[in-house]
Amino acid sequence: MRETYLVTGGAGFIGSNFVLYMLEKYEDVRIINVDKLTYAGNIKNLDSVADDERHIFMQADICDADVICKIFQDYDIDYVVNFAAESHVDRSIRTPEVFAQTNVMGTVNLLNAAKASWGSSKRAFENRKFLQVSTDEVYGSLPLDDPECFFQESTPLDPRSPYSASKAAADLFVKSYGDTYGLPINITRCSNNYGPYQFPEKLIPLIINNAVHHRALPVYGDGLNVRDWLYVEDHCRAIDMVLRKGKIGEIYNIGGHNERNNLTIVRTIVRELETVLQDSEINDSLISYVEDRKGHDRRYGIDPKKIKTDLGWYPETSFEDGIVRTIAWYLSHEDWLESVTSGAYREYYSKMYEHHE
Numbered sequence: 001m002r003e004t005y006l007v008t009g010g011a012g013f014i015g016s017n018f019v020l021y022m023l024e025k026y027e028d029v030r031i032i033n034v035d036k037l038t039y040a041g042n043i044k045n046l047d048s049v050a051d052d053e054r055h056i057f058m059q060a061d062i063c064d065a066d067v068i069c070k071i072f073q074d075y076d077i078d079y080v081v082n083f084a085a086e087s088h089v090d091r092s093i094r095t096p097e098v099f100a101q102t103n104v105m106g107t108v109n110l111l112n113a114a115k116a117s118w119g120s121s122k123r124a125f126e127n128r129k130f131l132q133v134s135t136d137e138v139y140g141s142l143p144l145d146d147p148e149c150f151f152q153e154s155t156p157l158d159p160r161s162p163y164s165a166s167k168a169a170a171d172l173f174v175k176s177y178g179d180t181y182g183l184p185i186n187i188t189r190c191s192n193n194y195g196p197y198q199f200p201e202k203l204i205p206l207i208i209n210n211a212v213h214h215r216a217l218p219v220y221g222d223g224l225n226v227r228d229w230l231y232v233e234d235h236c237r238a239i240d241m242v243l244r245k246g247k248i249g250e251i252y253n254i255g256g257h258n259e260r261n262n263l264t265i266v267r268t269i270v271r272e273l274e275t276v277l278q279d280s281e282i283n284d285s286l287i288s289y290v291e292d293r294k295g296h297d298r299r300y301g302i303d304p305k306k307i308k309t310d311l312g313w314y315p316e317t318s319f320e321d322g323i324v325r326t327i328a329w330y331l332s333h334e335d336w337l338e339s340v341t342s343g344a345y346r347e348y349y350s351k352m353y354e355h356h357e
């Protein structure tokens with residue numbers, strides 16, 4: 001029988017990768033894709049499925065109760081996968097309220113709609129699930145001097161940025177709907193993703209975009225902050241597994257033990273671009289140390305033992321392969337990069353552009 005998914009934020013980076021992954025993998029699925037198309041969402045990400053009748057796109061805000069309730073009335077939703085979120089830590093430092101609204105209130109709105117609609121249907125919560133896509137940032141920051149220390153699902157929440165505070169709050173609402181109303185939920189907490197369609201405000205695509213244009217490569221602080229990088233397709237596969245096999249009520253950490261400091265990431269990209277483009281102007285002299293992010297978390301390191309042991313998930317793409325594939329994708333999608341970095345983007349990064357025009 002055909003399964004119906006309500007995917008929110010399905011025109012964003014991870015969401016659109018997930019939509020494409022599911023439509024490719026399963027014949028018999030229907031995806032209702034709700035995305036507000038903010039600056040970071042792009043309908044072009046879904047060009048390849050524009051004529052696929054299994055994919056129904058709706059431009060809407062997850063905070064809009066009427067629209068979300070109507071979707072639940074019109075479609076018998078089996079799974080909700082909530083990707084929709086404001087996701088950039090730097091922006092959250094400037095406008096925390098935007099993050100509280102979308103990430104917290106939007107999630108509560110979705111939970112209410114699922115509870116009301118599923119609760120009043122004949123099969124109620126049977127074979128249904130609400131999956132909240134969350135982040136390792138809810139656990140806070142690890143020290144650099146203890147590399148064997150990792151976040152486990154039982155690690156106390158200690159969000160330190162407005163972004164991670166909003167994600168932690170949303171996670172707790174999701175958990176509370178499981179505990180209070182018996183809503184079938186899972187929460188996944190993933191490390192830093194990279195791959196196709198990532199908006200170039202995030203480290204990897206921003207560095208690629210700047211380097212190909214010979215612009216400065218901004219490194220915050222001393223560049224030694226560590227992130228654990230996962231190729232986006234591995235994240236999508238993990239979410240699919242949690243939807244299918246995850247035990248109701250459980251939290252699953254997702255990460256591939258690919259920890260690298262930011263300077264290493266930047267230098268890896270520079271080396272690869274220099275080689276592929278045979279362009280000697282792309283070199284480490286483009287690196288520019290800039291003011292540190294306020295409250296900059298030092299290290300994220302996630303322990304994925306539970307999802308590996310319980311569900312049999314493992315990452316298939318090594319960082320070495322993934323970064324080469326990602327760079328090749330951006331180089332062959334110049335139009336996409338150009339379209340997302342015009343207008344408002346240029347305005348936002350005007351300082352970065354002004355020295356180069």
Ligand SMILES: Cc1cn([C@H]2C[C@H](O)[C@@H](COP(=O)(O)OP(=O)(O)O[C@H]3O[C@H](CO)[C@@H](O)[C@H](O)[C@H]3O)O2)c(=O)[nH]c1=O
Pocket residue numbers: 087088089090134135136137190191192193201202203204206218219220223225226227262293300
């Ligand atoms: C944009 C930018 C970032 N950085 C640094 C800050 C971080 O230590 C690291 C990665 O930064 P970002 O790409 O913004 O990602 P980060 O803050 O780690 O958060 C990402 O990863 C999280 C998962 O850990 C997700 O929940 C977030 O939505 C996602 O944005 O690179 C720079 O040094 N220079 C830059 O220009």
